[in-house]
Amino acid sequence: MKEGATADRILAAADDLFCRRGYSGVSVRDIADQASVRKALVFYHFGSKDKLYEKVLTSYYDAHRAALSEPLATASTSSASFRERVHGVVDSYLSFIDANARYARLVQHEVAGGESAWIDFIRANLAPLQDSLTEVLHEVLPDRGHLAARHFFVSFSGIVLNYYTYAPVFGALWPEGALSEPMRQERRDHVRWLVDAMMDAIEE
Amino acid sequence: MKEGATADRILAAADDLFCRRGYSGVSVRDIADQASVRKALVFYHFGSKDKLYEKVLTSYYDAHRAALSEPLATASTSSASFRERVHGVVDSYLSFIDANARYARLVQHEVAGGESAWIDFIRANLAPLQDSLTEVLHEVLPDRGHLAARHFFVSFSGIVLNYYTYAPVFGALWPEGALSEPMRQERRDHVRWLVDAMMDAIEE
Amino acid sequence: MKEGATADRILAAADDLFCRRGYSGVSVRDIADQASVRKALVFYHFGSKDKLYEKVLTSYYDAHRAALSEPLATASTSSASFRERVHGVVDSYLSFIDANARYARLVQHEVAGGESAWIDFIRANLAPLQDSLTEVLHEVLPDRGHLAARHFFVSFSGIVLNYYTYAPVFGALWPEGALSEPMRQERRDHVRWLVDAMMDAIEE
Amino acid sequence: MKEGATADRILAAADDLFCRRGYSGVSVRDIADQASVRKALVFYHFGSKDKLYEKVLTSYYDAHRAALSEPLATASTSSASFRERVHGVVDSYLSFIDANARYARLVQHEVAGGESAWIDFIRANLAPLQDSLTEVLHEVLPDRGHLAARHFFVSFSGIVLNYYTYAPVFGALWPEGALSEPMRQERRDHVRWLVDAMMDAIEE
DNA sequence: TATGAATGAGAGTTCATTCAT
DNA sequence: CATGAATGAACTCTCATTCAT
Numbered sequence A, B, C, D: 001m002k003e004g005a006t007a008d009r010i011l012a013a014a015d016d017l018f019c020r021r022g023y024s025g026v027s028v029r030d031i032a033d034q035a036s037v038r039k040a041l042v043f044y045h046f047g048s049k050d051k052l053y054e055k056v057l058t059s060y061y062d063a064h065r066a067a068l069s070e071p072l073a074t075a076s077t078s079s080a081s082f083r084e085r086v087h088g089v090v091d092s093y094l095s096f097i098d099a100n101a102r103y104a105r106l107v108q109h110e111v112a113g114g115e116s117a118w119i120d121f122i123r124a125n126l127a128p129l130q131d132s133l134t135e136v137l138h139e140v141l142p143d144r145g146h147l148a149a150r151h152f153f154v155s156f157s158g159i160v161l162n163y164y165t166y167a168p169v170f171g172a173l174w175p176e177g178a179l180s181e182p183m184r185q186e187r188r189d190h191v192r193w194l195v196d197a198m199m200d201a202i203e204e
Numbered sequence E: 001t002a003t004g005a006a007t008g009a010g011a012g013t014t015c016a017t018t019c020a021t
Numbered sequence F: 001c002a003t004g005a006a007t008g009a010a011c012t013c014t015c016a017t018t019c020a021t
Helices: A005-021 A028-034 A039-046 A049-075 A081-099 A101-112 A119-138 A149-173 A181-203 B005-021 B026-036 B039-046 B049-077 B082-099 B102-113 B119-136 B147-173 B181-202 C003-022 C030-034 C039-046 C048-076 C082-099 C101-111 C119-138 C149-173 C179-204 D005-021 D028-034 D038-047 D051-076 D084-101 D099-114 D118-139 D148-175 D183-204
Strands: none
Touching: A005 A028, A005 A039, A005 A049, A005 A101, A049 A081, A049 A101, A049 A119, A049 B119, A049 D028, A081 A101, A081 A119, A081 A149, A081 A181, A101 A119, A101 A149, A101 B102, A101 B147, A119 A149, A119 C179, A149 A181, A149 B102, A149 B119, A149 B147, A149 B181, A181 B147, A181 B181, B005 B026, B005 B039, B005 B102, B005 B119, B026 B039, B026 B049, B026 B181, B026 C101, B026 D118, B039 B049, B049 B082, B049 B102, B049 B119, B049 C119, B049 D028, B082 B102, B082 B119, B082 B147, B082 B181, B082 D148, B102 B147, B119 D028, B147 B181, C003 C030, C003 C039, C003 C048, C003 D099, C030 C039, C039 C048, C048 C082, C048 C101, C048 C119, C082 C101, C082 C119, C082 C149, C101 C149, C101 D099, C101 D148, C149 C179, C149 D099, C149 D118, C149 D183, C179 D183, D005 D028, D005 D038, D005 D051, D028 D038, D038 D051, D051 D084, D051 D099, D051 D118, D084 D099, D084 D118, D084 D148, D084 D183, D099 D148, D118 D148, D148 D183
């Protein structure tokens, strides 16, 4: 009834599992089981575990880039204040991660395993984002020293991503439903407040 | 001095590899090869892959706790300003991570894979740190809302850890030697500047 | 003219591949790919890999028998000299192999793998040829001892077939184009010379 | 009790099976079963199916070269007649094949599949033999035309090898025990007679 | 303290084949 | 006539682990 329903089920299972356990923590059998499909079908539809993983990575990276391309473009051209433009980019980033919480873990898995065969693939996909953001920040920030744009890139990433990766671990210790909408809103407010604090410090 | 030299070599290899590739990305053969030791010796000395991994995790967590216990105690008792006491804790945290850069990746691996059999072990080890830090912050910060202590715990972690996990990935794009001493100093300055910015915002 | 074009393409691909790599060295996918056809079509047209293989074998064996039946019949009835009749048969054999060079490899594959499920099939197809040739030779040669007809059957086969099976292997070391028409003519001359040498020795 | 008894059993099974069915006609399970050993042990001892196959090939090729090196050397230096020297080489070749009948099939398998990944390996191992024999023959024979040495190389190979590859196929049709010692002697006599016939024809 | 051999389970992958459309 | 999807068996190979020595 659905076009490609099976392939979609497999892809969804792969997405879920790879995000949660990383490439080497997942077997093709796990994926097939979760998709209620025979193992051989995974290979029929996707050729290999590698290709399937790449498909998952690519679709997230594409979505990530798509989500940030417009805000980044706006930030480069608009006449709004520096603060507003940074808010725009960080907000977009955070919104994307918030809507794709699993992706945060996928990224951390990838980055933490940053020497695997995938490293070049990751770099190729994330580097443009770093470049664009760095370019925007360069307008005001120096390109070296402790206020260099790249430090902000790292700090923003940590601030934005970590809530979503820590939630499954510390969620139990936090107010129930660390990923409920009210709590997510609270986190968004925190990040915005933090960005404001940084902007204040920069301006003065 | 020769005492336990073999076990130490195995442990060192395991440490290195687990940090870089995570539990499931490493085989006992990998460890034995890197330690220039026969595979069976790994089992002789450590019993199982699990126990070896736990040993690596435990020694890092112990060191982590040891590194922060004194600063946290001081922060609870000293009469220094809130800002100074936060600086004390974050500085200690950052120093420890800086001295154990690999550990940053180990933590991210663990947290990203936050559903594995190890989750309880991790929680048990990291929770006390969160609690202590939270307690210190509670003195000034509310326990809910976007300024809740736990948000700062997450943000601090992200800011402190991510530079070291991103370095192997983006290092090539950054000034040569992202992990050289001058660059590490630069990062420490950035983090301190950031904490100051946060304190400023809180105080006002 | 278009009639059966697809089935023919499959058959041609199967022919080529089976001759080059033998039964177990070829997969149905290989055949389908080389024929630019979907895998399922191979089964639609030929039922199974076995039947397809049998079809290839049979068509070669049929052609082989057809090519030799007349010369063998002539050899049995004509009043020409023994030497001329042997020349007639060997020439026909060699001409056939020369025109179906791939078949030489198919035969060697089959014979070398002479214990497979196909052994009876092969025997049934090649035995009549051996019998006929043996019959012709019996006229002059004994049926036992080192001049027994069957030894000549084996030797003729080796002399005739091996040039074509060795060509792909040693071709690079031989004058360019071991399978070019001039070189093939040279080989035919060699074989005829050899048969003459054998006849001389027999007669004397 | 025996050094390396297990590895030897595996090697013997691999030898037997590869000779009979060729590389792609044999699975590692087949080998393990025939050696009464668990599958994983084959990999423990030999690393991979490829390496095991290469070991079998290499040991035969080495033995082959060793068996012919002395006769070929003698043929190059001795003052015996051309005929005697050719007899010496062909006799040695035939004796070796006779003592390693399975090897004949291995060679035919390899040559028939002459395009596989092994082709270079085969060429590298058999080419020296062809060169040496060719060199001896060159003394009397031209290097082109239908009496070129390479034609005799091919013909000798066919005559020598084919009896042993055909035996399992046609053995049933031949006097019982085509591979019994008396029959083998008969074959040796045939080949010697054939070589004499060729020498006679060359000399005249 | 050390190790070579052994092993069952499971990894990713390909296979020939079937079937509904 | 043609095909995309599906499947169970078998493939090569790696895994963590055990054990006799």
